[in-house]
Amino acid sequence: MTLVSPPDLSRYARxxxxxxxxxxxxxxxxxxxxxxxxxxxxxxxxxxxxxxESGFGAMGNGGFTAASYLAAFQNDVFVYSVVFSVVLAAVVxxxxxxxxxxxxxxxxxxxxxxxxxxxxxxxxxxSLSEVLxxxxxxxxxxxxxxxxxxxxxxxxMAEPVSLSPNLGAVLACLVYLVxxxxxxxxxxxxxRIDPQMAEAARTMGATPARTFFTIIVxxxxxxxxxxxxxxxxxxxxxxxxxxxxxxxxxxTVAILISKAATASNDMPLASAMSVLFLAVxxxxxxxxxxxxxxxx
Amino acid sequence: xxxxxxxxxxxxxxxxxxxxxxxxxxxxxxFVCFLGPSGCGKTTLLRMIAGLEAPTDGHLFLxxxxxxxxxxxERGFGMVFQSLALFPHLNVADNIxxxxxxxxxxxxxxxxxxxELLELIRLPGIGKRAVSALSGGQRQxxxxxxxxxxxPQILLLDEPFSALDAKLREEMQVEIRQLQQKLKISMILVxxxxxxxxxLADTILVMGKGEIQQMGAPLDIYRNPSNTxxxxxxGSTNFLxxxxxxxxxxxxxxxxxxxxxxxEALTRGQKGVLSVRPENVELSNGGDGGLxxxxxxxxxxxxxxxxxxxxxxxxxxxxxxxxxxxxxxxSDKVSLRFQPDACRVLEP
Numbered sequence: 001m002t003l004v005s006p007p008d009l010s011r012y013a014r015x016x017x018x019x020x021x022x023x024x025x026x027x028x029x030x031x032x033x034x035x036x037x038x039x040x041x042x043x044x045x046x047x048x049x050x051x052x053e054s055g056f057g058a059m060g061n062g063g064f065t066a067a068s069y070l071a072a073f074q075n076d077v078f079v080y081s082v083v084f085s086v087v088l089a090a091v092v093x094x095x096x097x098x099x100x101x102x103x104x105x106x107x108x109x110x111x112x113x114x115x116x117x118x119x120x121x122x123x124x125x126x127s128l129s130e131v132l133x134x135x136x137x138x139x140x141x142x143x144x145x146x147x148x149x150x151x152x153x154x155x156x157m158a159e160p161v162s163l164s165p166n167l168g169a170v171l172a173c174l175v176y177l178v179x180x181x182x183x184x185x186x187x188x189x190x191x192r193i194d195p196q197m198a199e200a201a202r203t204m205g206a207t208p209a210r211t212f213f214t215i216i217v218x219x220x221x222x223x224x225x226x227x228x229x230x231x232x233x234x235x236x237x238x239x240x241x242x243x244x245x246x247x248x249x250x251x252t253v254a255i256l257i258s259k260a261a262t263a264s265n266d267m268p269l270a271s272a273m274s275v276l277f278l279a280v281x282x283x284x285x286x287x288x289x290x291x292x293x294x295x296x
Numbered sequence: 297x298x299x300x301x302x303x304x305x306x307x308x309x310x311x312x313x314x315x316x317x318x319x320x321x322x323x324x325x326x327f328v329c330f331l332g333p334s335g336c337g338k339t340t341l342l343r344m345i346a347g348l349e350a351p352t353d354g355h356l357f358l359x360x361x362x363x364x365x366x367x368x369x370e371r372g373f374g375m376v377f378q379s380l381a382l383f384p385h386l387n388v389a390d391n392i393x394x395x396x397x398x399x400x401x402x403x404x405x406x407x408x409x410x411x412e413l414l415e416l417i418r419l420p421g422i423g424k425r426a427v428s429a430l431s432g433g434q435r436q437x438x439x440x441x442x443x444x445x446x447x448p449q450i451l452l453l454d455e456p457f458s459a460l461d462a463k464l465r466e467e468m469q470v471e472i473r474q475l476q477q478k479l480k481i482s483m484i485l486v487x488x489x490x491x492x493x494x495x496l497a498d499t500i501l502v503m504g505k506g507e508i509q510q511m512g513a514p515l516d517i518y519r520n521p522s523n524t525x526x527x528x529x530x531g532s533t534n535f536l537x538x539x540x541x542x543x544x545x546x547x548x549x550x551x552x553x554x555x556x557x558x559x560e561a562l563t564r565g566q567k568g569v570l571s572v573r574p575e576n577v578e579l580s581n582g583g584d585g586g587l588x589x590x591x592x593x594x595x596x597x598x599x600x601x602x603x604x605x606x607x608x609x610x611x612x613x614x615x616x617x618x619x620x621x622x623x624x625x626x627s628d629k630v631s632l633r634f635q636p637d638a639c640r641v642l643e644p
Contacts, residue, residue, distance in 0.1 A: 196381035199348055202368040203375040204395035204446060214394075218385040 050271035059267065068272035078256055078273060082280055085252040088242075089235030092174045096231045097224060099175070100182030105216060107183070108191045119187070122180045130177060134240045137173040138164055141245070169245035174238055178231040185230060189223040190216075225292030229285055236281050253277045298359055299323040299482060300345065300450060305354030307340050314340045316506040317354065322450070322482050322499075327473070329493035330486045332503035333529065338486045339454055341503070345484065346452050347371050358449070374443030375452040378459075380435055382427045388414075388438055389423030395446040413441040416475070433464050440472065444479070451476075453485040457492065469495045490530050494518070502526050524642050527571040534577065534612045536570040538641065546570060546641060549608070551587055555639035568641045574615035576638035579603060579630050586631035587612075591624050605630060 048059075050068055055061030072078050107118045125133075140146050141163035151157040163169060193216065201211040217224070239254040253273065261270035300322040307315040315337040322328050330338035343349040345356065347368035355364045363371060383391050389410045390397075396406045414420050417437035422430070430438065436456065443451055453472070457465045473496050476483050487493050493500050494514045502509045502517060502525075509529075510522045521527035524535065538546040538553070540562050546553050548570065555570065562568050580586060589607035596602075601623045603614045612632060624630055 194379050194381055196377040196379050197383060199368075200375065200377055200381040200442075201383075201394070202348070203346055203371075203373060203452075204442070205369045205372060205398045206394075207369055210398065215383060219383070221385065 046271050046274060049267050050275050052268045054266055054268050056265050057267070068266075068268040069276065071269055072272050072276055078253070081251060081253050081256050082277060084250070085236050085254075085277075086280065086284065088170070088174075088238075088250075088252065089232045092171060092178060092235035092238075093228045093231035095171065095175050096178040096182045097227055100179050100227070101186060101217075101220070101224070102212075103179075104183050104186040104190050105212070107187065108193075115191075119183075122183050125176075126180045131240050133177060134173055134244045137169065137176070137241075138244055141169050164245045165247050165250070167246065167250055170238075170242050170250050173241040173245055174235055177238075177241070178234050181230055181234065182227050185227045186220065186223050189220055193219055222292060225288060229288045232284065232288065233281070297321060297323070297357075299326070300484075301357040301360075302341075302345070303355045303357065305341070305344060305351045305356065307337070307344060307349060308352045314506055315344070315351075318503075318506075318508055319354075320501060320508065320511060322484060324449070324482055325480045327476050327483045327485070327496055327498045329497035329500050330484065330503055331490060331493040331500050331529075332488065332509075334488055336503045337506040338488075338503045342452055342454055342484060342486045345450075346373055346375050372446055372448055373450045373452055374446060374448035376439050376443050376454065376456045378455045380439040380456070380459075382435060382439055382442070384427055386427070387423065388425050388427060388430070391427060391438060392423075392442045392445050394442065399446070409445065413445055416444070417441045432460055433468065436460065436468055437471075440475070448481065450482045450484065453483065455486055455488070457487075465492070466495075472496065494530075500530075502529065504529070519638075521571065521640060521642070524569050524571065524644070527640065527642060531573060532613065533571045533573050536572070536610065536612075537644070538568050538570045540564055540566050540568055540641070544636070548587070553587075553634060553639065554636040555634075555641055556637050558641045559643060561643060562641065567644055569644050570634075571640045571642055572634045572638060574602065574613045576635045577612060577614035578633045578635070579605070579614050579616065579624060580633065581624075581630065584631055584633070586633040588629065588631055591626050591628045591630055594623060594626060596623060603630075605632060607632070 051064050051066065052059050052068075053061040053063045053065050054068065107115055110118070128136075141148075143160050143162040146160070146163060148157055148160040148163060152160055197215055197219070198211050201215045202208070206214060236252070237254055238252055239258070242250050242252045243255050257270050257273045257277070260266050260273060302318060302320050304317045304319050305315060306313065306317050318337075318341060320328075330341060332338045340349060344351050347363075347366060351364065355362055357363065358371075383394065386394065389407070392413055393406045393410045396409055400406070410423060411420065414423060417440060419434060419437055422434070427435065427438070439456070440451075457468050460468060469492055472483070472485075485493075485496060497514055499511065500514050500517055501511045504525045510517055510526045517526060518530055521530060521533075527533050528535070536548050538548045540558060541547045541552060542564060544554055544556070544558065546555055546558070546568065553570065558568070578586075587607055589605040589612065591603055592606045592611070593604040594601065596618070598618065600615055600617050603616075603624060605612050605614065614632065
């Protein structure tokens with residue numbers, strides 16, 4: 001029997017390699033330019049302003065000094081606010097995952113039709129702006145028309161009360177904002193889990209709860225970490241919700257920075273606060289990320 | 297009774313009846329195969345036994361105790377799934393030890409038992425490996441070891457070998473059978489592969505349209521299929537539409553054919569279906585009063601010769617070993633004879 005000799009592919013391979021390299025370079029150049037214009041240059045400007053001397057101009061009074069950084073460090077309100085923002089973001093992230101994870105799991109167990117309905121519903125809430133949602137919460141928690149009236153009507157409460165401003169209101173609103181993202185991040189991975197995995201665990205003697213915690217949660221480790229990081233970032237950068245629904249002690253760093261920039265007109269201080277806060281947030285994100293990449 | 301007993305179990309999804317009043321029993325230590333085409337309800341039946349589906353009607357008994365309403369995790373039946381469902385976040389040892397971990401905290405005993413199971417599946421020392429680093433056959437074995445870890449009274453297998461290539465599948469079939477004989481536990485295997493069922497089972501349960509079509513020892517079913525569905529599904533066969541002529545005689549067109557027993561339900565003059573296996577069809581050069589026909593296709597694979605013969609519009613297949621008389625060529629005129637004892641007359 002004669003074998004047909006395989007066609008000579010080496011020339012083609014070389015061609016693909018060459019153009020692939022070339023294409024790869026250009027493909028990467030485009031996002032690099034975009035990143036440069038919209039991220040690197042503004043950040044460099046921020047760094048520059050943060051070491052300028054305090055003053056009313058956009059660049060302060062120019063020159064080079066670390067005075068703004070020192071001022072930020074010595075400002076108790078700023079330091080308290082950094083700690084508060086981090087804790088607030090962590091709590092928001094944990095509540096969102098604790099609520100969003102079982103919710104997403106429940107969606108993946110539903111029929112295709114029900115899944116689509118729920119996902120469309122979740123996506124719909126994303127089309128509302130953060131500001132709108134925040135004010136809606138304010139109305140909902142108000143004394144005259146809010147949910148406390150409903151509780152009174154149900155006989156669970158003696159008289160209507162105002163449920164904002166307080167920390168609970170801030171948390172509720174932030175969790176509401178974050179949960180759609182949580183569901184969207186978890187859904188693809190969760191819907192790919194073979195339902196036979198859970199069934200196998202059940203046949204081996206695991207209760208439904210045990211199956212959930214020993215099989216489903218560990219398999220979803222990666223997406224869970226992504227989710228925690230994302231909700232943490234949304235929470236730590238929150239601005240409208242703490243301002244509208246919180247008291248001054250619930251103000252996040254974002255609010256302080258905005259006050260420094262607009263009310264005090266101190267651009268170097270606002271920039272220095274931003275840089276410091278960015279550093280803190282980056283370190284925490286890095287820690288969360290490292291927690292996620294444990295090898296089996 | 298010691299073993300599993302299934303009593304008139306049914307399962308319906310809205311208006312569709314998937315399993316229809318099925319009853320049978322699996323004595324302790326027996327290997328039973330559910331055999332049938334896809335969609336015949338065999339997997340649903342297995343899932344009901346495991347407790348993963350609740351029967352719409354009927355009861356399940358284990359050693360005389362009603363287990364119909366018992367949740368899955370309390371039944372303690374081992375199960376090997378079609379997708380194997382090995383846990384990707386656990387290594388081989390943790391996969392196998394999963395059921396043990398749920399029961400006791402003694403890590404040392406658990407490790408010993410896992411190593412014992414790895415010995416049993418002839419893969420010692422791979423406990424530390426990731427599941428993703430295993431070959432198809434190894435995964436298969438690990439899934440079986442995992443299901444055996446809790447020492448189940450019954451092991452349920454849902455088409456476990458369907459993802460393996462033909463050679464490996466046959467090896468695994470022999471292996472699981474040996475394992476079953478060694479451990480003396482009951483096994484129920486679901487398959488659509490009649491060869492697999494014939495290799496493994498003490499008892500085959502042929503299922504079709506949600507009902508048991510026939511139940512019995514593999515060779516019994518092969519030789520005495522109770523209806524045309526079973527005859528057509530188990531092995532290959534030739535069907536001839538015949539008319540009953542008298543005791544042991546049927547008429548096919550203008551030829552009278554001698555057959556074995558005819559079911560009592562069929563009386564003289566009634567229509568029936570004659571089923572005869574290819575290996576029971578003998579070929580000759582003609583002129584001996586047999587059924588005449590023209591050869592249309594010959595498949596000579598060395599060990600056996602398969603000859604397709606066109607008998608006035610009906611194709612009949614004959615299978616003979618190559619040591620027998622010289623093989624005919626395409627378009628030869630031949631005459632066919634059926635071994636009377638091997639001819640089954642079935643109700644149409």
